[in-house]
Amino acid sequence: MSLIQILNYSQKKEFETPPLLEYEIRQEIFSVSPIIKQQIESIEIDSNKVRFIAMYGYFKVTQTFYNPNLFHLDDLNYICKRYHINFDPNHIFSKNTMALYKKIIRYQLGYKPVDSTLKDLLLKTAINLITQIPSPKALFYTLIELAIEHRYEVPSYTLLSKIITDAMNKQRGDIFGKLKLFSHNEELQALQRVLEVDETLPGRYILSKFKKLSHSLKPSKIKEEVKLFETIKNYHNSILDITQKIGLEENTAKHYAQWVEKSDMHQILRKEKHKQQFDLICFMVHHTKVRNDQLCDILLQSVQSAKLSAMREHQNTYFLERASRSKASLEITSLLKDNFIPKLYSIQNTLKLKISSDKN
Structure with missing residues (x-):
């Protein structure tokens, strides 16, 4: 059975990669309690100490464990500098050691591993919400919030995809059963x-x-x-x-x-x-x-x-009319200047001469 695609490639990559941290945030999340400090001191290999602190810090922020190969180099360098320890990227980090560190971190921070109880809870919730939540992606993040709320580590992308796929298939199966009654409609x-x-x-x-x-x-x-x-x-x-x-x-x-x-x-x-x-x-x-x-x-x-x-048509008409009015105004001005006013002066001068002649 193929799983439905919940997140696209970039979204899935972001989900499975540790968060990018500012310097101030690093100071806070990579700080350790006295009990955790004792645990770190009991680790013999420096590279594993660095990995443990990185796992601890990332989990505090996201309640998620990440692939050690995806740990950010800036974070590892910060941990080395702060705790005066060295890191060898070529040192092999065994699965058993990583599983042990996960167990310690979950216990110290008060979280449980993914188990059948959580899977049943998430599946039941997915079935109930599948028709109410707008998209599988929205349901995906709702299930993550539910897991954290119940103090569980965040399940893997594959597990969440399977749960949502199972919920959708169950719902669709119920519909198929009803639809078959109308197959010859x-x-x-x-x-x-x-x-x-x-x-x-x-x-x-x-x-x-x-x-x-x-x-x-x-x-x-x-x-x-x-x-x-x-x-x-x-x-x-x-x-x-x-x-x-x-x-x-x-x-x-x-x-x-x-x-x-x-x-x-x-x-x-x-x-x-x-x-x-x-x-x-x-x-x-x-x-x-x-x-x-x-x-x-x-x-x-x-x-x-x-x-x-x-x-636009109104503006064009207005500007055309305004241009037409301006042209008419210029024509009237020119007519007054070139014809009417000179004639008026001529008449005025003629009248003045006539009046002067009459007085004499």
């Missing part, structure tokens, strides 16, 4: 037609055109998206009664819908019929919500775009 038979080859696009399957979302604001593209949404919504409405009866939750639908999005058709077609139906139900349920939200976003963007276009 007409609506489900119609839904499976999306696994057929698209006659309008030879070589492609009908389901493929439902996977991609367009965010274009072009009217033709929006029209296509609306048409696809209506088709998916019709599928969703036709199986709504089945969805309710099998107890499909939104988070479950989202998880398996995302698997469908990433998978090629051959992976889906290889599955048993009831598993294909389950995946398609999840896909239609999730994509009805996703595409509804997407069309709302497109509508808002279209309205905003229309507003901006109207504002």
Whole structure:
């Protein structure tokens, strides 16, 4: 049974690597109590003393034991300098010695090793929360917090992944049992037609055109998206009664819908019929919500775009009118200056001469 991927590569690497520490933090976490100091003094090999202190400090911060090969060199150098001991990276650190150090550190800090009691607790919790928590990743960190709360060391990534996978498989198995009662339902038979080859696009399957979302604001593209949404919504409405009866939750639908999005058709077609139906139900349920939200976003963007276009048009009209008014003003000024005012002066001078002549 393959385990589901909870964390991506970089997240998993971060989880399995000791934290990066500032100098001030090193001073605090690599400080040891008198009892631990006595324990360190009883260790004969300096390199093992350094490793013990590093394990102790890291565990105080994260309640996790790490691969000694991943200990940060800056931390090891700090420990050597502070406690005046030497470290030889070529010295072999045996598994038995590491197991002994883990036992001592857990005991001194008041933590328990992972045992069947914790595994049962985590599995029961995962089964109860699988439909309530938005993603396997969120459930992963919830289980870590639960382990720490009960004074256990943090389980390994592999163990937590197995517990979450088991919880999801149990939930899916319960749904499969209910879904098989509807295996010959007409609506489900119609839904499976999306696994057929698209006659309008030879070589492609009908389901493929439902996977991609367009965010274009072009009217033709929006029209296509609306048409696809209506088709998916019709599928969703036709199986709504089945969805309710099998107890499909939104988070479950989202998880398996995302698997469908990433998978090629051959992976889906290889599955048993009831598993294909389950995946398609999840896909239609999730994509009805996703595409509804997407069309709302497109509508808002279209309205905003229309507003901006109207504002730009108004500004252009205003500046054109202002330029036109400025031109008219210049023409009137020029007319007054070149024609009207000279004529006015001429008339004024003529009148002055006439008045002067009349007085004489």
